[in-house]
Amino acid sequence: MTDLKSMLPKEIEEYLVNIGEKPFRAKQIFRWISSGEREIDNMTDLSVALREKLKADCFITEAKIVSKLVSKIDGTVKYLFELADGEKIETVFMRYKYGNTVCVSTQAGCRMGCTFCASPLNGFRRNLTPAEILEQIMAAMRDTGERVKGVVLMGIGEPLDNYDNVLRFLELVHHPDGLNISHRHISLSTCGLVDKIDRLADEHLQITLSVSLHAPNDDIRRATMPVARKYPYETLIDACKRYTEKTSRRISFEYALISGVNDSDENAHQLGRTLSGMLCHVNLIPVNEVKERGYKKSTRQQVARFTEILNSYKINTTVRRKLGGDINASCGQLRAEHREE
Ligand code: SAH
Numbered sequence: 514m515t516d517l518k519s520m521l522p523k524e525i526e527e528y529l530v531n532i533g534e535k536p537f538r539a540k541q542i543f544r545w546i547s548s549g550e551r552e553i554d555n556m557t558d559l560s561v562a563l564r565e566k567l568k569a570d571c572f573i574t575e576a577k578i579v580s581k582l583v584s585k586i587d588g589t590v591k592y593l594f595e596l597a598d599g600e601k602i603e604t605v606f607m608r609y610k611y612g613n614t615v616c617v618s619t620q621a622g623c624r625m626g627c628t629f630c631a632s633p634l635n636g637f638r639r640n641l642t643p644a645e646i647l648e649q650i651m652a653a654m655r656d657t658g659e660r661v662k663g664v665v666l667m668g669i670g671e672p673l674d675n676y677d678n679v680l681r682f683l684e685l686v687h688h689p690d691g692l693n694i695s696h697r698h699i700s701l702s703t704c705g706l707v708d709k710i711d712r713l714a715d716e717h718l719q720i721t722l723s724v725s726l727h728a729p730n731d732d733i734r735r736a737t738m739p740v741a742r743k744y745p746y747e748t749l750i751d752a753c754k755r756y757t758e759k760t761s762r763r764i765s766f767e768y769a770l771i772s773g774v775n776d777s778d779e780n781a782h783q784l785g786r787t788l789s790g791m792l793c794h795v796n797l798i799p800v801n802e803v804k805e806r807g808y809k810k811s812t813r814q815q816v817a818r819f820t821e822i823l824n825s826y827k828i829n830t831t832v833r834r835k836l837g838g839d840i841n842a843s844c845g846q847l848r849a850e851h852r853e854e
Pocket residue numbers: 625627629630631666667668669670671672702703704705723724725727767769798799800801802803843844
């Protein structure tokens with residue numbers, strides 16, 4: 514079966530030519546799909562004969578809402594979607610002043626195994642297709658009836674562990690005949706797959722790269738992030754430097770503050786020395802206390818202290834504002850709960 518939603522207009526064109534149809538129909542089909550249409554029968558500007566041919570050979574990926582939580586605090590919406598094969602994924606719709614942003618998952622489950630994160634709790638199932646990543650945005654738009662300005666690849670899964678599908682998604686999502694979402698409003702977060710960061714640098718995209726650092730040195734990083742055993746701390750920092758040199762884009766480092774693990778003054782100084790002079794930004798996040806994990810978030814005073822120390826190294830630092838605090842809006846939590854039920 515042909516996955517229409519994963520195809521770029523030029524690929525739909527080739528496909529149409531192969532089945533003896535006119536190539537200009539591709540643009541019509543792409544626009545229908547981008548409008549969120551899921552039924553080939555509803556593509557009324559295509560001939561009935563073409564619609565029948567498409568129906569026999571193609572499908573349009575759909576994400577069905579299994580559950581939905583709406584935050585009473587800030588209107589954040591968290592979805593649990595079901596895919597065609599029954600896999601469940603999470604997506605979060607957030608309302609910011611500059612526009613709505615959707616946080617998408619890139620895999621069903623995750624194989625990175627970070628010790629503070631809820632995503633790996635159910636194990637790794639499979640990569641998502643480009644259409645399944647795109648459809649999370651479309652499904653959220655259909656449900657809320659609102660437009661989406663930005664996308665963050667910060668849901669379940671490691672985007673760079675599903676490299677080709679994620680790259681194709683990035684191409685689809687900013688297509689002018691499609692959702693037309695600017696790469697400048699897209700952030701991709703990685704736990705630090707060094708070879709893939711280098712590959713991404715060569716694509717010269719205008720997206721923002723976020724790196725989940727969460728530690729000031731190799732020992733602490735290895736204790737919480739198994740990926741650090743494969744890619745040591747220094748090799749990751751070097752890859753980030755190469756990335757900023759090649760793309761001239763500022764990297765955003767994510768740092769979840771865990772009480773007694775990575776939040777001491779000394780940890781802040783070490784991080785400050787490491788990042789000093791880099792084209793970067795540090796985003797501090799008091800760790801989300803996932804019940805299976807047992808970590809405690811840093812105190813408010815320690816978060817302020819950490820920020821102050823980083824600032825003394827002239828490192829641009831912000832503390833992440835938490836959205837959807839009443840609906841467990843953070844990664845993996847909903848999927849993990851669904852399994853328990
Ligand atoms: N696999 C990618 C994409 C996930 S993004 C990555 O690791 O970057 C989700 C972000 O939330 C990552 O920065 C992740 O490290 C962070 N995160 C996971 N669990 C968390 C928790 N309990 N508290 C705070 N941040 C967490």
